[in-house]
Amino acid sequence: MKSRVYFTRVEDGEDISFHVQKIIQLLDVAGCESVIRKNDMVAVKTSFGEKGNIGHLKPPIVRAVVDKVKECSGKPFLVETNTLYAGRRTNAVDHIIHAHEHGFNYENIGAPVIIGDGLFGEHDVQVEINQSLCKYAYVAGVARAANVIISLAHVTGHVMAGMGATLKNIGMGLSSRGGKLAQHSGVIPRILKKQCNTCGVCDTWCPAGAIKMGGYYANIDPGRCIGCGECLAVCQFGAVEIAWDENTVNLQKKVAEYCLAILEGKNGKAIFFNFLTHITKHCDCMDNPYEPDIPDIGIMASTDPVAIDKATVDIIKEHTGTDFFQDAWPGIDYTIQFHYAQEIGLGSTDYELIPIRRSLNGKSININR
Ligand code: SF4
Numbered sequence: 001m002k003s004r005v006y007f008t009r010v011e012d013g014e015d016i017s018f019h020v021q022k023i024i025q026l027l028d029v030a031g032c033e034s035v036i037r038k039n040d041m042v043a044v045k046t047s048f049g050e051k052g053n054i055g056h057l058k059p060p061i062v063r064a065v066v067d068k069v070k071e072c073s074g075k076p077f078l079v080e081t082n083t084l085y086a087g088r089r090t091n092a093v094d095h096i097i098h099a100h101e102h103g104f105n106y107e108n109i110g111a112p113v114i115i116g117d118g119l120f121g122e123h124d125v126q127v128e129i130n131q132s133l134c135k136y137a138y139v140a141g142v143a144r145a146a147n148v149i150i151s152l153a154h155v156t157g158h159v160m161a162g163m164g165a166t167l168k169n170i171g172m173g174l175s176s177r178g179g180k181l182a183q184h185s186g187v188i189p190r191i192l193k194k195q196c197n198t199c200g201v202c203d204t205w206c207p208a209g210a211i212k213m214g215g216y217y218a219n220i221d222p223g224r225c226i227g228c229g230e231c232l233a234v235c236q237f238g239a240v241e242i243a244w245d246e247n248t249v250n251l252q253k254k255v256a257e258y259c260l261a262i263l264e265g266k267n268g269k270a271i272f273f274n275f276l277t278h279i280t281k282h283c284d285c286m287d288n289p290y291e292p293d294i295p296d297i298g299i300m301a302s303t304d305p306v307a308i309d310k311a312t313v314d315i316i317k318e319h320t321g322t323d324f325f326q327d328a329w330p331g332i333d334y335t336i337q338f339h340y341a342q343e344i345g346l347g348s349t350d351y352e353l354i355p356i357r358r359s360l361n362g363k364s365i366n367i368n369r
């Protein structure tokens with residue numbers, strides 16, 4: 001049987017109050033009431049965005065999910081994990097203060113923020129998965145302990161995976177620092193000497209202190225590099241190169257394998273949302289106020305993490321007439337993540353898209369697009 005993916009259209013520039021109504025509607029049709037039992041601890045996973053980023057989901061949308069969870073007698077909390085790179089989200093204290101500054105506080109959201117992998121990313125659970133790339137996965141302890149996961153993924157392009165949505169929000173977003181390191185391991189960029197003008201931007205940005213300026217070009221110390229790909233994103237001169245074919249393939253596959261670990265035991269206890277709004281080439285980890293690259297499209301919900309990501313890229317192609325993520329990151333085959341996820345039994349790329357809108361009497365009905 002095909003997996004169901006529910007879809008509601010969002011008009012470009014539409015007021016956020018309509019998004020709030022739509023997410024409540026999608027929670028209803030996705031079966032929120034049957035997924036959440038009384039007193040279930042419900043982890044609502046979203047990103048608070050890097051400082052300066054404006055694309056991340058806005059607090060009123062998250063508030064709507066939290067209120068719905070409470071209506072279903074669950075105990076909601078927001079969960080995030082520490083980042084691999086240095087910044088405002090690299091330890092739990094700064095991360096929670098940062099979340100507060102972006103509006104994700106108890107007053108606005110009605111639920112606490114918990115950093116799922118502890119103070120410095122050290123609190124994880126080792127899960128034996130015996131997959132082809134990872135024998136074990138290092139998962140945020142809180143994510144494993146939660147009874148239910150509701151994933152709110154903002155769809156964007158991504159420097160290492162080409163695109164990121166539900167699979168990345170779960171697989172990377174709910175792993176500990178050790179898990180993130182394991183997923184990035186093997187990614188070592190190289191400097192194209194002729195193109196490097198020693199501007200030093202990559203050196204300033206590198207979270208691992210792995211870049212040093214030589215006389216005529218930057219040098220990367222492979223022993224210190226953590227494979228985050230940030231130097232590629234910040235170099236304005238095309239002087240950083242990554243062997244996409246080797247590196248991105250493994251990273252995408254490891255993200256899928258980590259999803260498997262995180263969602264183990266959550267069959268029927270997880271709902272996934274993709275927000276196809278404010279879509280940009282770069283992800284929300286970049287500290288730039290990027291304007292959207294394509295018009296807003298809509299919001300999707302499913303209980304299948306593979307189907308929703310496949311449906312997302314299909315509908316973006318349909319609405320834009322282009323392969324936006326392929327054009328944004330030409331060296332990356334971003335489809336590996338969901339094809340491999342299907343191969344390891346995480347879900348199906350075969351889906352039925354069910355468009356939704358609210359009828360006048362407040363009940364959800366299906367319509368044609
Ligand atoms: S940002 Fe690019 S051009 Fe500048 S030093 Fe680094 S590699 Fe060289």
Ligand code: SF4
Nearest residue numbers: 206225226228229231
């Ligand atoms: S990928 Fe680039 S920015 Fe990241 S740690 Fe390695 S050298 Fe530094």
